Structure formats: C-alpha cells, structure tokens
Amino acid sequence: MNVLMTGVGGQGIILASDVLSEVMMRYGYDVKKSEIHGMAQRGGSVMSHVRFSREVASPLIPLSTCDILLSFEELETARYVSYLNKGTHVIINRYRLLPPTVIAGKEPYPDITPILKEKTSRIHFVDGVALAEEISNPKGVNIILLGTVSTLLEPEEALWTDTISDMLPAKIRDRNIEGFRRGRRVKVG
Amino acid sequence: MKKILSGNEAVARGAYEAGVSFASAYPGTPSTEILETIAREYKGIHSEWAPNEKVALEVASGASYAGVRAIAIMKHVGVNVAADPLMSLPYTLTRGGIVLVSADDPELFSSQNEQDNRHYARFAKIPMLEPSTSQEALDFTKEAFAISESFGTPVMLRTTTRISHSMGVVETGEPREPNTPSLERHPAELVMLPANARRRHPVLEERIVALKGYADTSPLNRIEMNDPAIGIIASGVAYQYAKEAFPGASFLKLGMPYPFPDAKVREFASQVRELWVVEELDPFMEDQVKALGLGCRGKDRIPICGELTPDIVKAAISGAGTGKAAQPVLPGRPPSMCPGCPHRSMLWSMKRNKCFVCGDIGCYTLGFLPPLDAIDTTLCMGAGINHAHGISKVLGPGTEKIAAVIGDSTFYHSGITGLLNLAYNRGVALVVILDNSTTAMTGAQNHPGTGITLEGQQTTSLDLETLVKALGIEWVRTIDPYRVKEARKTVKEGLEYDGPAVIISKSPCVLLKSRNVSGRMLSVDADACTGCKVCIGLGCPAIEFQDEKAHINEMCVGCNVCAEICPADAIGGDV
Numbered sequence: 001m002n003v004l005m006t007g008v009g010g011q012g013i014i015l016a017s018d019v020l021s022e023v024m025m026r027y028g029y030d031v032k033k034s035e036i037h038g039m040a041q042r043g044g045s046v047m048s049h050v051r052f053s054r055e056v057a058s059p060l061i062p063l064s065t066c067d068i069l070l071s072f073e074e075l076e077t078a079r080y081v082s083y084l085n086k087g088t089h090v091i092i093n094r095y096r097l098l099p100p101t102v103i104a105g106k107e108p109y110p111d112i113t114p115i116l117k118e119k120t121s122r123i124h125f126v127d128g129v130a131l132a133e134e135i136s137n138p139k140g141v142n143i144i145l146l147g148t149v150s151t152l153l154e155p156e157e158a159l160w161t162d163t164i165s166d167m168l169p170a171k172i173r174d175r176n177i178e179g180f181r182r183g184r185r186v187k188v189g
Numbered sequence: 190m191k192k193i194l195s196g197n198e199a200v201a202r203g204a205y206e207a208g209v210s211f212a213s214a215y216p217g218t219p220s221t222e223i224l225e226t227i228a229r230e231y232k233g234i235h236s237e238w239a240p241n242e243k244v245a246l247e248v249a250s251g252a253s254y255a256g257v258r259a260i261a262i263m264k265h266v267g268v269n270v271a272a273d274p275l276m277s278l279p280y281t282l283t284r285g286g287i288v289l290v291s292a293d294d295p296e297l298f299s300s301q302n303e304q305d306n307r308h309y310a311r312f313a314k315i316p317m318l319e320p321s322t323s324q325e326a327l328d329f330t331k332e333a334f335a336i337s338e339s340f341g342t343p344v345m346l347r348t349t350t351r352i353s354h355s356m357g358v359v360e361t362g363e364p365r366e367p368n369t370p371s372l373e374r375h376p377a378e379l380v381m382l383p384a385n386a387r388r389r390h391p392v393l394e395e396r397i398v399a400l401k402g403y404a405d406t407s408p409l410n411r412i413e414m415n416d417p418a419i420g421i422i423a424s425g426v427a428y429q430y431a432k433e434a435f436p437g438a439s440f441l442k443l444g445m446p447y448p449f450p451d452a453k454v455r456e457f458a459s460q461v462r463e464l465w466v467v468e469e470l471d472p473f474m475e476d477q478v479k480a481l482g483l484g485c486r487g488k489d490r491i492p493i494c495g496e497l498t499p500d501i502v503k504a505a506i507s508g509a510g511t512g513k514a515a516q517p518v519l520p521g522r523p524p525s526m527c528p529g530c531p532h533r534s535m536l537w538s539m540k541r542n543k544c545f546v547c548g549d550i551g552c553y554t555l556g557f558l559p560p561l562d563a564i565d566t567t568l569c570m571g572a573g574i575n576h577a578h579g580i581s582k583v584l585g586p587g588t589e590k591i592a593a594v595i596g597d598s599t600f601y602h603s604g605i606t607g608l609l610n611l612a613y614n615r616g617v618a619l620v621v622i623l624d625n626s627t628t629a630m631t632g633a634q635n636h637p638g639t640g641i642t643l644e645g646q647q648t649t650s651l652d653l654e655t656l657v658k659a660l661g662i663e664w665v666r667t668i669d670p671y672r673v674k675e676a677r678k679t680v681k682e683g684l685e686y687d688g689p690a691v692i693i694s695k696s697p698c699v700l701l702k703s704r705n706v707s708g709r710m711l712s713v714d715a716d717a718c719t720g721c722k723v724c725i726g727l728g729c730p731a732i733e734f735q736d737e738k739a740h741i742n743e744m745c746v747g748c749n750v751c752a753e754i755c756p757a758d759a760i761g762g763d764v
C-alpha cells in the first residue's frame with residue numbers, strides 16, 4: 001500500500017504520517033516513510049510518502065502507484081497527480097492557503113478538480129475544518145482526516161486509537177481520539 | 190525491540206549500542222538530528238556542538254586518542270572544512286574507535302552544492318560504509334566502530350538525505366560497555382612530523398590492502414543471485430530503488446563500497462549477462478568496475494545530477510523515457526524569511542544604501558529573493574567577508590561601496606579569520622554580523638554566543654563586540670535592526686568609513702522565546718494607504734496587496750518595521 005500525504009508546513013502532516021506508520025508496523029507490516037525536512041517551514045509545501053506491505057524496498061512511492069492521496073490543502077493535491085492512477089482514492093481537506101503569487105494578484109488559485117479527474121474519479125472533499133470545529137479541536141484536522149483514511153485500511157479501530165493514545169501527549173490525547181472517531185464516520189469508500 | 194526510526198535516529202542508536210563515549214558535530218541538513226538525538230536520548234554519551242566541523246573531527250580524535258569510542262557528524266560540505274585533519278588522521282594511531290558521519294545531499298534539498306563525499310574515503314584512504322535502510326544505519330554504525338578498532342583506522346559512514354530522513358522499522362539491541370579512557374604516550378604514532386609521517390604512510394597503504402581483503406569477504410557486501418540476465422551493483426538508497434524497479438534481477442549489494450571489493454565484483458560480473466552500476470551522483474563504483482577491465486553500464490544512462498527515484502532507475506535500465514513525470518503548472522510556495530525576522534529589516538536597510546552585498550549561508554541567504562534582492566554573492570560558509578575584502582581591494586576607493594553580511598553562527602564557524610584578515614590587510618568594507626542568538630537555518634541550535642551548551646549547561650557567552658575589537662576593528666556599532674531609521678543611518682556611516690567597519694545587528698530570531706517583537710498584529714489604515722508598495726518591498730509574508738492597498742494578515746507578529754518605513758504613516762496597531 002502506498003499512501004501519500006500532502007499539504008503545507010504547520011498542518012500536522014508529519015504527526016499523521018507517524019501515526020499511520022506506527023499502526024501499520026504494529027499490524028505486522030514492514031513500513032517505510034520518507035519526507036523532506038530542511039527548508040520546509042511554515043507555509044511551504046510538505047509531502048510524506050508512507051509505504052507498507054510484507055516487505056518494502058524504496059522509501060519513495062513510484063509514479064502512478066499511489067493508493068491513497070490524503071491532502072490537507074487543495075492546491076497541494078494537484079502537485080502530485082503523477083503519483084495517481086484510476087484506482088487512487090483522493091481525500092482532500094476543503095482548505096486553501098493562498099500562495100504568494102495568488103496573494104499578490106499575479107495568478108488565480110487554480111481549479112484542481114479537472115486536473116485530478118483526468119486520473120481518477122475517486123475524489124472526495126472533506127470539510128476537515130468544520131469537523132474540527134464541531135468537536136472544538138481546531139488543531140485536530142490531521143487526526144480527523146487520518147480517521148477518514150483509516151476506513152480504507154485493514155486495521156480495526158482499537159489498534160488506531162491505542163496507537164494514538166501511546167503516541168500523543170496526555171493533554172491532547174482524548175480530543176484527538178474523539179477527532180479520529182469523528183473522521184472515521186465520514187464515508188469515502 | 191521493534192521501533193520506527195529515521196536513518197539519523199538509527200545512527201544515534203547505533204552509536205549508543207556501540208558504546209560511544211563522545212560525540213561532536215556542527216549542525217547541517219541532513220545530518221543535524223543525529224547529534225540532537227544522542228543528546229536527548231543517550232545522555233551517557235558526552236555530546237557537544239562544535240563551532241565548526243574541523244573542531245568536531247579534532248575533538249573526536251582527541252577522545253579516540255584517550256582510548257574511547259568517538260563520533261564526529263557533519264553534512265557533506267562540512268567534511269571540506271574538516272578535510273585537513275581528515276587527511277592526516279589515518280596516519281596516526283587509532284586507540285578508541287573513531288567514526289566520521291558524512292550526510293550527503295543529492296538533489297540539494299538544503300545545500301550549496303551536490304558533492305559526492307565517497308571520494309573522500311578514497312582520498313583519505315579510509316574504509317566507508319553506506320547504509321540502505323534505517324536498520325542498516327544502526328547496524329553499520331556499530332560495524333564501523335568494530336572495523337575502526339580492529340584495523341586501527343578512522344571509518345566514514347556515509348548517508349544521503351533519503352537515508353537520514355526516511356523512517357523504517359528497526360530492531361534495536363543492547364549497548365556495549367564503553368571503553369575506559371586512559372592516557373598513553375605514542376609519540377612516533379601521534380606526532381606527525383615528516384620523519385614519523387613518512388614511517389606511517391606505508392602502514393596506511395598496507396592497511397587499505399588488508400581492508401580490501403575484508404571487503405571481499407565481509408557480509409556487508411553480498412551477492413543476491415536471481416535472474417542472471419541483469420546484474421546490478423548498487424549501494425545506499427539506490428539499491429532500494431533498483432530493487433523496487435527490478436525485483437527479479439541479480440544484485441551485488443555493497444554496504445562497504447570502499448575499499449572496493451575487486452574479487453567479489455569479478456565473481457558477480459562472471460555470473461551475469463549485463464552488468465549495471467546504479468549509484469547516485471558520481472560514477473564512483475562504476476569507475477572502479479571499469480578499472481578492473483570489466484564492461485558495465487551506468488552513467489551513460491543514469492543521471493549524475495539530482496537524486497534518483499525508482500522510476501528514473503527503471504527508465505534508465507529499460508531504455509524507456511526519463512522516469513520523470515510532467516508536472517502541472519501550479520503556483521509555487523517558495524521559502525521566505527519568517528514574518529518579523531530581524532534579518533529582513535537589516536537587509537532592507539543595507540539595500541537602501543545601494544551597496545554590493547557579499548552574502549553568506551544562513552536564513553539571510555533568502556534575502557537574495559525578490560523583492561529584497563539584497564544578496565550579491567554566496568559561496569560557502571565564511572566566504573562573504575573575504576569576497577568583500579577581495580573585491581574592495583581591487584576596485585579601490587571611489588567605486589561602489591562593498592559590504593558583507595554574515596550570521597552569528599557562521600561568524601563563529603569561519604568568519605572570525607576573515608574579519609581578522611580584513612583588519613590585518615587594511616580592507617575597506619562594511620561587515621554586518623546578524624546576531625540572532627541562534628543557528629536558525631538548521632533548527633535553532635545553541636552556539637558559543639548563546640551561553641548554553643548542547644547538554645543544557647550554562648557556559649561562557651562570547652561578547653561579540655569585544656571579540657571584533659580584539660581582531661583589530663576600530664569602528665564597531667551594535668544596533669537594533671527593527672529601528673530602521675537608525676539602522677539605515679548607521680549602515681551609511683559604516684559604508685563611508687575609510688577602513689574596516691562592523692555593525693552588529695542584535696535581535697533574537699522570532700522563533701525563539703526571547704524574541705523582542707510585540708506579538709500583536711498590526712493593521713493598515715485603508716484611507717491613509719496610498720498604495721505606494723514601499724512595505725511590499727520588504728517581502729514580508731504578512732503583508733498582502735489587494736485592490737491597490739496593502740493589507741496585513743494574521744501571520745503578523747508586530748515587529749513594526751513596515752509601520753516605520755511607511756511613507757504615509759498608514760500602518761499602526763498597539764505595539
């Protein structure tokens with residue numbers, strides 16, 4: 001399985017991909033994950049490749065082999081279309097962070113749906129921000145959407161929630177487990 | 190126990206399990222987290238930030254001379270700085286194991302060049318190990334120490350960004366007891382004057398031959414026979430890409446690519462029909478295969494520039510396409526200095542004085558980007574002051590004013606000698622030291638100016654102004670870069686001064702707790718704003734321009750610089 005997570009710096013993508021990796025290791029798979037640190041900063045593009053199966057060779061997902069693309073920002077979804085195929089599930093957080101050239105009025109914010117539709121019809125927009133407000137956890141969009149993605153994967157709910165509880169600090173544990181469960185009720189299959 | 194670790198965390202774990210006693214590094218992407226992990230998780234290891242990589246390697250070799258295991262960690266270009274000790278260290282006696290970690294950066298995610306440090310192993314005549322996974326990063330670190338002590342040689346462990354920063358499942362082990370430190374005198378092996386070094390050179394040559402034999406028989410280098418139609422020699426992450434692309438091919442996986450295992454390579458070559466060498470960057474292994482008189486393919490198809498991917502490897506060997514996908518044209522998200530960054534206002538003040546700015550390496554290098562366009566050269570750490578000196582010397586007086594800009598961590602790393610030269614050789618240039626009390630670019634590490642060690646102890650905090658004066662600079666001013674008018678005026682005076690001049694621009698990084706900005710958002714009075722775009726010239730991500738007016742967004746931290754420079758006095762807020 002190949003899961004690609006994308007978005008911008010500060011959205012909690014690294015944590016979401018860490019939880020996914022840990023769950024899959026506990027489930028019994030070999031797991032590899034690759035992301036780029038360094039110049040990545042608030043507002044910069046971020047992506048994380050997570051791969052799991054009996055044995056994983058490359059830490060990078062080969063082109064056209066992504067099974068699930070979870071994107072926390074609309075435009076960032078389109079940057080990675082080359083990884084998609086017609087079976088790929090694309091789950092997109094309905095959120096836009098305007099890039100500098102759009103802010104400066106030099107170009108429009110692109111319409112990404114046609115770009116994605118050329119590859120797959122399994123495109124699901126999820127209003128992560130609204131769901132996070134619903135459970136009064138505005139910073140919890142990452143784990144909520146991980147909950148949504150989890151419905152497409154094998155492990156049962158308890159393995160996910162146990163792992164989250166082991167990995168997150170006590171202060172934010174319960175509200176993230178609640179968020180994870182809320183995200184799991186969103187149907188994308 | 191099974192854990193998911195990054196390659197860097199696994200090297201740190203490996204150092205702990207190997208019984209390392211001493212670790213030193215200078216930060217640099219992608220290597221930084223190795224020492225950070227050691228300091229955080231394995232407190233039994235004494236760990237230190239060194240002011241530069243030469244110091245890191247030398248203090249580690251001192252620890253090794255005292256009998257314990259020691260590790261020095263740096264990014265690829267850091268090894269250039271440490272190259273002087275590196276070249277002679279293999280001549281001296283190894284008591285405790287000593288390992289140099291070099292983290293290379295194919296694709297230049299965060300570097301000024303794309304050099305291939307495997308050449309250093311050959312240059313210094315030391316063995317080099319190259320892990321392909323996090324598990325190997327742990328295992329090979331331990332193995333590197335074992336080789337170091339059994340052969341009496343420094344060992345290089347080479348990673349790349351994709352190994353250092355990728356995570357994988359790792360089985361951890363138990364730590365070995367650290368060596369007991371002891372002092373012994375071995376002047377014939379530790380004092381490298383010509384008579385001794387002359388005797389030590391053949392020792393080094395014999396050792397590398399012995400290591401070649403080890404490479405031929407060690408399980409670090411293994412043949413995996415499958416379909417003999419294609420045989421691939423690979424190491425590092427490129428091995429994983431080739432495995433992904435050609436799971437049915439035969440492989441010679443080199444965990445120890447130097448010294449080159451000639452016999453094993455010949456054996457493998459004789460068993461396969463088409464021989465390929467898959468490696469990132471230079472044809473380091475390929476050239477050695479060819480030197481054995483063996484025919485092989487590699488860099489005729491596989492790019493030298495940039496990192497590889499499974500698709501690039503597949504395309505190259507199968508002869509179809511490039512393996513690179515066409516990218517949709519989308520608005521980018523280029524890096525920029527943070528809102529409220531003290532570097533921004535200082536660079537703005539310099540630019541307004543129309544000088545030629547020799548830059549250096551750090552967050553301020555981003556001042557090169559529009560709209561600031563404030564940096565004219567950047568080569569390597571510490572080069573800026575020397576560029577300014579060279580340029581101003583040959584241009585002479587009456588031409589464009591020459592300035593240099595350098596961060597505090599970079600100044601301690603390799604700027605001090607440049608400033609000493611500027612004073613000694615009577616240069617005429619203005620040097621601006623951006624003292625933000627941290628090494629920001631690599632994630633805010635302490636340095637000799639912060640008064641705190643890596644292990645969190647209070648220590649001496651260097652007084653920059655005293656140091657600068659001691660180097661022979663008479664004109665020194667310390668200013669607050671947020672007070673733009675004063676900063677501009679001081680820059681002007683410094684540029685007009687007939688001699689070497691230094692401005693210390695002192696204000697903590699906005700990401701530090703000690704930052705001196707209000708944290709309160711400013712706003713634009715739309716009626717007063719004339720749309721002149723002076724504030725837009727700062728390139729601050731918190732200032733937007735819509736409907737012919739400036740707007741301030743929620744990224745604002747209230748540094749007040751835009752308010753100070755606004756000709757219409759249209760920006761305010763309760764600061």
Ligand SMILES: Cc1ncc(C[n+]2csc(CCOP(=O)(O)OP(=O)(O)O)c2C)c(N)n1
Pocket residue numbers: 215216217218242264266267268270300301532550551552553570595596597598599600623625627628629630631
């Ligand atoms: C020889 C070498 N070592 C390490 C690095 C990585 N590196 C780039 S900039 C930098 C230091 C930046 O600190 P400073 O000069 O204080 O500027 P700041 O980022 O804080 O503005 C480091 C460690 C490098 N490029 N070259």
